[in-house]
Amino acid sequence: MTSDLSNATPEQLLHAAEDSVREARLLEVHKLELLLAWADLHSGDPQAEPGAVPVRYGGPRLITLGGDGTPEVADLALFEMAIARHEHVLSTRGALADAFDLRHRLPQTWAGVREGRCEAWVVRRVARMSRTLDRHQIRIVDEAVAAALDQAPSRILAIAEAKVIEADPVAHQTRVEKNQQDKGVWYPKARPGSQVDDADNTAGVGTVFARLDEADALAHQHTVDDLAAALAEHADVPDSAEPLSMDHWRAEAFAMLADPAAVLAFLNGIDDTPGTSEVEEVAQQPSRDPRRSAEVVVHVSLTDTGALGPVARVEGLGPRLLTQVSDLLGRHAAISVQPVIDLHTGRSVNGYEHPTDVKQRTQLRTVGDLFPHATGLFIRNGRAPDHDHTVAYDKHGPPGQTGDHNDTPLTRHHHRAKTHLGYTVLQLGPDKWIWGTPHGLYRLVTGGGTRPITQAEYRLHAQQALALSADFAA
Structure with a gap:
């Protein structure tokens, strides 16, 4: 890392910024590991010590902070660690509960976080979301979240939410x-002084919950x-007025x-x-x-027995029980079920425009924007993405240039960056892309998220991309 940032090159600044992210992540992990080591030192029953003050007189005792399958810790021992952490003991207890859950109930996730693949606060929240599950139910949460650690925090939490529902x-x-x-519906009254309070001005407006x-x-x-x-x-607004x-x-x-x-x-x-x-x-x-027509896209999966799983993902809403999906549709007298979209198939065409079915399959496969580390999701109410040809379309080129094998959906500002700033992107299949930035950062982007790769790995992947697989071209 360069010490004088004023003389650093763009490449040095980018690599220093990337290093600082990893160092900050590992530091948060180290803080949790210190908590765990302290708890391990104080895992014995203090009531078994000679001369121990009975619990009924305020003596120390073992308490359980994490979920099913986590160890106990002596309660009074945490006060000194709280002082060392410059926080209240309740904050220390909360952090230790999360650390216990990660180490004992979410081991695959914990291993990925210790590698610096994700922010610690994200998996700590997953630990809290899943705390009511028993040690067997939580396994499917651990597997799914561990596989998603390269994704954006919002996507990780959405996956964890779905798996917690599916587990129980x-x-x-x-x-x-x-x-x-x-x-219920509530119409709160304005508090005295709020009409002239700059921080909470309610003059002339009301609030409804x-x-x-x-x-x-x-x-x-x-x-x-x-x-x-x-x-x-139909509003009568003067031409010179700003639109509301x-x-x-x-x-x-x-x-x-x-x-x-x-x-x-x-x-x-x-x-x-x-x-x-x-x-x-x-x-x-x-x-x-009064009944609106609407298109509802529902993602379902089959269990090992061939039956539908208990949870479906509804575009724009998130994970829902199948019974909830039925309730959403139950108010409509006429329901038209469209054919199932098979995401294992693909096709190519000879024109420039991506056909609607190709766009739909790509968006359903990838879920969101394919720029490295992007967080945008393709939801029904959002702006449609730009379907960019991964390899630029050549009107004098061979047939079949447009299709699942050559489609990179991007939001408009990411599309502009790719087009005008010298980013390189190659597609390895219908759901895998490799990116190179103008100053030498390299990323592998899939439906499972974004992972940093080296220049050597980029070149190896680039060789694969030279011959696109024909499996997804009709």
């Missing part, structure tokens, strides 16, 4: 049912979005729902046809079906 679907169903009993059934919340969101779009489209945000129009739509008659009058008003009599208008006015 009965417990999750209980959580769902409990939440159904805790639904609601906890609804998930299907009802989605239906309400769609209604508000549709009404907001109509209000924005959709947040503003959603607030207006939400407020209008308090008067259903006003909503109907507005919707009927924007459907008026000039020159049509009132009688003719009533006859021609189409009935408004």
Whole structure:
């Protein structure tokens, strides 16, 4: 690492930044290892010591901090470690509980974190999310999270969430049912002074909180979005005025729902046809079906017995029990099931544009943006990615240049960086890419995340990429 950063080259600065990330990760791991070593020193029963003060008189005792299968530790011994860590003993207890879970219940994940593959705070959160599982149930969480450690934190946590649900679907169903009993809508009153408080200004506005059934919340969101779009489209706004945000129009739509008659009058008003009599208008006015049509993409998997697993991933929502998916669809009278998309197949075409089915398969395979370390996910409500040809399209080139074998979906700003700043990218198959940055950093990107590679590894992969596999070209 260079000591004088003002004289460092771009390459030196990049490598120093990468080294600092790894060092910071390993330092957090070392802090957890120190906690574990301290706990190991104080794992004996203090009540077995000669002259021990009984527990009923405040004497030390063994306590369990982690989940099922973790060891005990003497409670009073943690106060001194808390002092050394410059924190309250409850913070020390929480950190040790996470460390116990990682070492004893999530060993594969712990091994990956000790290699510096992930931030410690991410796996500590996984440990807390999965603490109620027993030592057998947690194994599927450990395997899935360990395999995902090269992904962005949000994706790791989403995978962990799905696996915790899958490990104990009965417990999750209980959580769902409990939440159904805790639904409500609240209209909090402004506290005295808040109208002139710069930090929490409530002058002229009110706040609404609601906890609804998930299907009802989605239906309400769609209604508000549709009404907001109509209000924005038909608003009388001067040409010189700045356009109001959709947040503003959603607030207006939400407020209008308090008067259903006003909503109907507005919707009927924007459907008026000039020159049509009132009688003719009533006859021609189409009935408004309150049920929205929507496309729901559900990812399912089969168990070893060939049955559907208990958990599905719904695009834009996340992991849900199959019973929850049924509830989401249950309010629709007409449901059209589209053919299953087989992600093991592929095809190529002779034109420049990627066909819709190729785009869809690529997005479902990769889940998100394929720029190194990107966090963006392809969700229904987000902006569609740019489907960039990994190898630039040549109109004078051979047939079959466009397809699963030559498709790199990127968000617009990452696409611009690739195009204008000298990044190199090669595709090794329908779900594997290698990147080189302008100043010599190299990354392997797959649906499982981003992993640093050396220049030698990059060159080895590049040789593979020279002959794209024909398995995914029809």
